[in-house]
Amino acid sequence: MAAFGVVPCQIYTNLRSTSLISFKYGVKSEKQEYYGSILRNGQRFFRNRLNIYFGGEGQEIRSKSLHRNCSGAERLVNGVASDLDDPSLEAKQHLKYENEHNGFNNTFNVFGSNTLDDEAWSLLRASMVYYCGNPIGTIAANDPSDSNTLNYDQVFIRDFVPSGIAFLLKGEYEIVRNFILHTLQLQSWEKTMDCHSPGQGLMPASFKVRTVPLDGDDSATEEVLDPDFGEAAIGRVAPVDSGLWWIILLRAYGKCSGDLSVQERIDVQTGIKMILKLCLADGFDMFPTLLVTDGSCMIDRRMGIHGHPLEIQSLFYSALLCAREMLAPEEASADLIRALNNRLVALSIHIREYYWIDMNKLNEIYRYKTEEYSFDAVNKFNIYPDQIPPWLVEWMPNKGGYLIGNLQPAHMDFRFFSLGNLWAIICNLATTDQSHAILDLIESKWSDLVAGMPLKICYPALEGQEWRIITGSDPKNTPWSYHNGGSWPTLLWQLTVACIKMNRPEIAEKAIKIAEKRIAKDKWPEYYDTKGARFIGKQAHLYQTWSIAGYLVAKLLIANPSAANILVNIQDAELLNVFSSALSANPRGKRLRKGPKQSFII
Ligand code: GLC
Numbered sequence: 001m002a003a004f005g006v007v008p009c010q011i012y013t014n015l016r017s018t019s020l021i022s023f024k025y026g027v028k029s030e031k032q033e034y035y036g037s038i039l040r041n042g043q044r045f046f047r048n049r050l051n052i053y054f055g056g057e058g059q060e061i062r063s064k065s066l067h068r069n070c071s072g073a074e075r076l077v078n079g080v081a082s083d084l085d086d087p088s089l090e091a092k093q094h095l096k097y098e099n100e101h102n103g104f105n106n107t108f109n110v111f112g113s114n115t116l117d118d119e120a121w122s123l124l125r126a127s128m129v130y131y132c133g134n135p136i137g138t139i140a141a142n143d144p145s146d147s148n149t150l151n152y153d154q155v156f157i158r159d160f161v162p163s164g165i166a167f168l169l170k171g172e173y174e175i176v177r178n179f180i181l182h183t184l185q186l187q188s189w190e191k192t193m194d195c196h197s198p199g200q201g202l203m204p205a206s207f208k209v210r211t212v213p214l215d216g217d218d219s220a221t222e223e224v225l226d227p228d229f230g231e232a233a234i235g236r237v238a239p240v241d242s243g244l245w246w247i248i249l250l251r252a253y254g255k256c257s258g259d260l261s262v263q264e265r266i267d268v269q270t271g272i273k274m275i276l277k278l279c280l281a282d283g284f285d286m287f288p289t290l291l292v293t294d295g296s297c298m299i300d301r302r303m304g305i306h307g308h309p310l311e312i313q314s315l316f317y318s319a320l321l322c323a324r325e326m327l328a329p330e331e332a333s334a335d336l337i338r339a340l341n342n343r344l345v346a347l348s349i350h351i352r353e354y355y356w357i358d359m360n361k362l363n364e365i366y367r368y369k370t371e372e373y374s375f376d377a378v379n380k381f382n383i384y385p386d387q388i389p390p391w392l393v394e395w396m397p398n399k400g401g402y403l404i405g406n407l408q409p410a411h412m413d414f415r416f417f418s419l420g421n422l423w424a425i426i427c428n429l430a431t432t433d434q435s436h437a438i439l440d441l442i443e444s445k446w447s448d449l450v451a452g453m454p455l456k457i458c459y460p461a462l463e464g465q466e467w468r469i470i471t472g473s474d475p476k477n478t479p480w481s482y483h484n485g486g487s488w489p490t491l492l493w494q495l496t497v498a499c500i501k502m503n504r505p506e507i508a509e510k511a512i513k514i515a516e517k518r519i520a521k522d523k524w525p526e527y528y529d530t531k532g533a534r535f536i537g538k539q540a541h542l543y544q545t546w547s548i549a550g551y552l553v554a555k556l557l558i559a560n561p562s563a564a565n566i567l568v569n570i571q572d573a574e575l576l577n578v579f580s581s582a583l584s585a586n587p588r589g590k591r592l593r594k595g596p597k598q599s600f601i602i
Helices: 002-025 031-035 071-078 089-111 116-126 157-169 174-187 240-257 266-280 310-326 331-355 359-366 390-395 418-426 432-444 464-471 491-501 505-518 545-559 561-566 573-585
Strands: 037-040 043-046 049-052 062-065 128-131 134-138 206-214 217-228 356-358 401-408 411-417
Touching: 116 128, 116 545, 128 174, 128 206, 134 157, 134 174, 157 174, 157 240, 157 545, 157 561, 174 217, 174 240, 174 266, 240 266, 240 310, 240 561, 266 310, 266 331, 310 331, 310 401, 310 418, 331 356, 331 401, 331 573, 356 359, 401 418, 401 432, 411 418, 418 432, 418 491, 432 491, 432 505, 491 505, 491 545, 491 561, 505 545, 545 561
Parallel strands: none
Antiparallel strands: 037 043, 043 217, 049 062, 128 134, 206 217, 356 401, 401 411
C-alpha cells in the first residue's frame, strides 16, 4: 500500500516538472530526458546528465540525461566526451576500490602504520567513493566490522567538507572538483516528500553511487547517483546547511587550486544563485536570520534548535560572503547582489548585537524590564529575566563571552554551540573583540568544552524533563551523548581555523595533542559520551571519515597556517561602508543598544 501511495506521486511530479519546462522554453519532446528520472521498484535514481543552457537571467538551467553509462559524468567534469562504452570500466573501478580497501586493511592488520598522520591518510583514501571511475567523495564511515551502516555508507555533503579541504591542502584537487560538479547536478533534482517538493536550489544531505541494470539491457549495468534530500533521512529533516557548505567549499577550491574556471562556469554560477534565491526569498520573518526547522544542520535530529539556530546563521553569513566574491558582476544579477549585501549587513548587526552574551550583557538581561511597547524598547524580544538558566550564572567567566544558540520572541537558547561560534569567528560574523572573547571562554572552560576529547558539540546537555520535552525522549540524544553534549573530534578542524585566524594557534595545538592521545587507539569514533568525554559514544560509528579528515586538516593547517585563508573571511572595506551608512541612515539603528559601547561596530 505504501508503494502504491508513492508511485503516482513520483509520476505526477515528473510530469509537472516537464510541463513547466515545456511551457518555459517551448520544448516538448524530451520528457524523460530532461530529468533523467527513472523509477525502479519505487526508487528514483539520478542519471548522468548533460547541461543544456538556455541563457539569460532568471532562466533555470536544466539537464538532459545521456542514456549512456558515465558519459555525462565525463563530459561534466572534463568538458569532453571520452571512452563511453568500455565494458570493462565498471569492473576496473570496482577493482580499484577493492584494492584500496584491502590495501588499507592489509596495511593496518599486517604492517601497521608509521605515524598517526599516515594512518589517517590511508583511512581517508580508503573512504573514497568512485563514480564512473573518478573519485567523487568520501563515505561517512568506513568500519568493515559494522553491519549496521544505516546511511553512513553515503557521501554526506557536510561530512565531505573536511575531506575536501584535506585533499585541497595536499594538492589533490580532482576529487573536490568532481564533488562540486556532481553535487551541483543533484541540486536541480525534483524531490518530493508525500507529494510536496521543497524549493529548487536545495542541495541533498547525502548521495550514494548505485549500480543498476542498464535500461533495456538486463545483462549490463550502469552507475547512478541517488541523492537523499531528507526524504529518507531520520525525521525527514531538510539539509539547509548543504548548499551553504557547497558554496564555502567551492570558494576554497578556487582559492587553493587557483582554478577559477569552475566557479566561473554558467551552471556553477546558476547553482550559486539558486541557493541564494532560496535563502533570500521573502517570507514572514521579522529577523534577518534564516528561519529553519529543527535538525537542519550538523545536529540533524530534534534538539530544540528550530527557529534561528546559530550554526545556520554562521554558515549563511559565510556562504553569502563567499558567493559575493564569486558571483560574476553582471547586470542581470544586480538585484540579487543588492539583496545579498543588505542581508549581510542586517545579519551581522543582528547577531553581533542580540546573540552576544558576556558578564555585562547577562547582567543587563537580569535587570531587563519586560512588556515594553515602543520602537525604543531595550528588551526588544521581551526576554523574561527568569529565563537566565542557573547553570549560566555560575558558568559565565568574567573574561570571555559567546554567541547564544538561538533567539526567538521571548526566548533565548543560552546553550553554547561550538560550530556556530567557531564559524562566526572564521567568517567574521563575530567582531574581533567577540572572536577573542569566544576563544577566551573556550580556554577558561577547557574542562567542560574540551575535556578528554575536543570538542563538545554544545554545552550543557539537556537533562530530565527538559530532555524529555525537547528531544521527544530521544534515546540516542541522552545527556552528554551524541548531539546532546557529546564530544565530536571532527570539530577540531573548525577550532584550528578559528584559532589561526585570531593568531592563537597554541589553543588548537593543545587540543590536537589531547585528541592524539586516543583517537587512533579508539578507532576514530564519530563522537564521545559523558561530561568529560571519557567513553566512546554509545552508538558512535568507528572510522568516521570526518573525524579522520578533521584531524588531518587541523594538522595540515598548524603546519601551514596561511593556508587557512582559503576558509577565512576578513572584514571587507566595501561592506563596512554599506554597514556604517545603513546604521546612520536608520534612526532606529542608532537605538540598537543602550550602554557604553556598541559592540556590533568593528
Ligand atoms: C549524523 C550526524 C550528521 C552527519 C551524519 C553522517 O547524522 O548528526 O551531522 O552528517 O551523521 O556522518
